[in-house]
Amino acid sequence: MPLLSGLASFWRTLLHRTRLDADLDDELRAYVDLLVERKVRAGADPAEARRTALADMGGLVQVRDQVRGVRLGVGVETTLHDVRYAWRGLRRSPGFTTVTILTLALGIGANTAIFSVVRAMLLAPLPYRDSSRLVFVWSDMTMAGYPRAPLSAPELKDLRDRSTLFTSFGSIWATTAALTGDGDPEQLRVGLVSTNFFSAVLGVDAAFGRTFAVDDESQTAPRTILLGWPLWQRRFGGDPAVVGRAIQVNGQPATVVGVMPADFRLLMPPDAAVPDDLQAWVLLNPQAIIRGPRGQQYLRVVGRMKPGVTVEQAREEIDGIAAAISSQFTEYGAKGRVFTTVGLQADGVRHIRPVLLALFGGVAILLLIACVNVAALLVARAASRTRDTAVRLSLGAGRGRLIRQCIVEGVVLATLGTAAGVLVGRLGLQALLALRPDSLSRLGTARIDRAVLAFTAGTAVLWGLLCSLAPLVEVVRTNLVGAMQQGGRRAAGVLHYRMRAGLVVFQIALSVVLLVGAALMVRTFLQIQSVDPGFRSDRMLTFRIALPGNRYASADTFNAFGRQLQAELAAVTGVIGVGSVSHLPYDNLPNWGGPYVASPGADESTAVFSDHRAVSPGFFETVGARLVDGRSFTEDDDPRREAVAIVDDQLARRAWPGERAVGKRIAADPRSTGHPVHWATVVGVVRHMRHRSLLENLTDQVYFAERQIQRNPMAYVVKTTGDPAALAATVRQIVAKLDPQLPVYDIRPLDEYVTSARAAQRFATILAAAFAIVALLLAAVGVYGVIAYAVTRRRYEFGVRLALGARRWQVTALVVREGGWLAALGLVIGLVGAGIAARLLQSQLFGITPRDAPSYAAAILAIAATAFVACWLPARRAAAIAPIEALRTD
């Protein structure tokens, strides 16, 4: 059996090499002896016979090597040998090995972490059935200040009835509901979904029980609720028997139909204002979908395309439907309705995509710098081994074998570096997840899984090979005689020096690009931080309360609670302001707004939209909003008085240019009827408050008197002289005293909301800064290495100079100047590169241009300082050379 026999030989080669070699030596020696014997018998002198026998053979050692060369598995055997050799070599120079592996670990680790993020955010499909077939439909109301607004219920029905390219359309909206019974009352974040939202549209099943079914829609059917996994675990102890039971939601029984799986995530676009941490889902009243005004837009609509339909085709059809209903229904007026159809996957990452790609570019540059460093280190190492290489070549080692050893050494380093890099990547990813802004919920799904590891291994092997090629030049070029005669160091010096100097220039240039990018991000962040949003957020605690409609049905009882709570809170020591508002800034809850008109009979179809907020007396004063004109709300602004409103200066200028807004009448839609029918008198004008975006003034703002319209739930803001978080217990006590059944939720400082609005930029800034610092470190190592090497190379020269009377500072200056040239060259190339790269960052910048001078200045300073330190250390060593020593030793 040739195959079996071959396999057996393969193993023998690997496992029993010593025995095989001994056997072979015996055999060859016997052959020589026989040959000698034969020659002696023919009359030759024994010693002469042996000499000619060996000469005839072509050398015993050569024959042995030839036989070894045909052994099966010899390739593996040699490689293992090379690996062992490389390993021993690396252990002999722990400094070199540590620096190299750390360098690679940083580069590869950063790549691993960022790639896992890119994969989770951009590459991995959404965790829904055939998620590429899901589209999000927005209503484009750019004219009114909302480029991406929700749809109304009749419009959902239009899409369902008129489209042919979709299997289903579903919708979701977020609200809150009180859960009572079985323990403390609590306020849940609840999704209001269409019946088909889970089953037909997203295509996800419940872990226990079921999702909603058509039968649940019937008016005689019991009210139903679908629980999220965390709520089910916490509140119901993970008991599957809860399915089928009735629980108390908003004071009424609702039957639990199922529990969603632990890994279910609702990943809607961030600006859809559908929180990703909804705790339960209930059915949207199916009757409401059919009726309801077309102006009442609150449904976030997701459609599932039929197989084979492209987003473009779907968009075309939906555009057609929008055009059809625009001409059919007079409510839309001259403006008509425009829908925007986007792929759900692409839409969710639309904002973060350029940031992620920039980051990915950043880590690629970082890896490149790391590899340049490693290549430079390997070249230096090869330089120190020139003589060794020459000796091995002259002893008959094949150049091929030496080249292979170089590559094996590179691969061993790359493997160790990768292992360390995966560890660094794991830590890095943990840090990323800890820093992650809430708006990036998909980031939570980032894992270092097999695909990420495959990517890492791929990069590592590629770079390991590329790095190991650098010193190869040396092996190939080693001139035997020259290297042996000149002691190697000076012979190969020029080539090495040029190579390393070139690598260092390249490295500095890359670092400059990263540094400028980081400086631009930091400057942007500082600009964002110094933005005046029109209100203050320091030392304020916020919390929400939803008053159950059955117990606070009348406006009087409702208002009495609000007044009493505010009074009790104001009486607490240290509290210096109390107020309530319907929507806290940046709270990620659905917007509330609609068209407003400033004169009776104005065409509401062309009306501008405003953001609506209800505020109680004291709110503006507490958050430090600036009253530009008129007055703030008082407790007298209640249902018994005429309706009043306060508007922002932006609305005042638009609606009554050149006139005083106070005293004017305005109609808006605080009750969400779909039409601006609520007339109120403007009593004050406040500076525009940036509630929804720190970066720009968005829509006009209308503030209603909470005591007049009884918006529910409300968020309370308590300003204190001390630590706001310390007030939490007091707040709970006070609320429990007023109404023990009432859940207090979302207790957190107002600062947290504002910070969250900056979180995405903060995240990007920290990352960019981290990259830049690592790049700077690596560049410093590179510059130090090449200058230190140059100093060693020129020891003799410096010795002569010092012996001839040169001052030590002159020698120092000589070395620093040499490094200075490299740094300057790298800087110039880097600045050109940065100028190009910065333009790609444009969309991420705020308040500065890509040509922002301070950013470039900071980068230049950082590089110059780093390069100077990296040159200064070896330069001092050069100056400290004792001339006699230098002349004698070289």
Place this chain on the structure above:
Amino acid sequence: MPPRTELLKGTLDLLILKTLETGARHGLLIADRIEQLTRGTFSVKPGSLFPALHRLEQWGFVAGTWTSNDEGRRVKSYALTAAGRRQLASEKRQWARITVAVNLVLDEG
């Protein structure tokens, strides 16, 4: 002339198997026998002989054993295995096909 060495390399295995057909021999005797049979055309150097022998042994076509020769010296002698006999037969057929084919080409014109 590279083509010629290529041809010889393949042929060497065949020749070695053939010399062993009549009984086990050690390396020097194999070389002697080949030289004798080819009337001195092929003088097999150890540098090609031993790699070829070891290759054949690894594939199980020959089996090497340490024995004593006529003068009582320890030598490693190689014997044909059953697989080796089959291999020899198939290589003979192959060789015959090749010579016929090559001759056809050479005799053309």
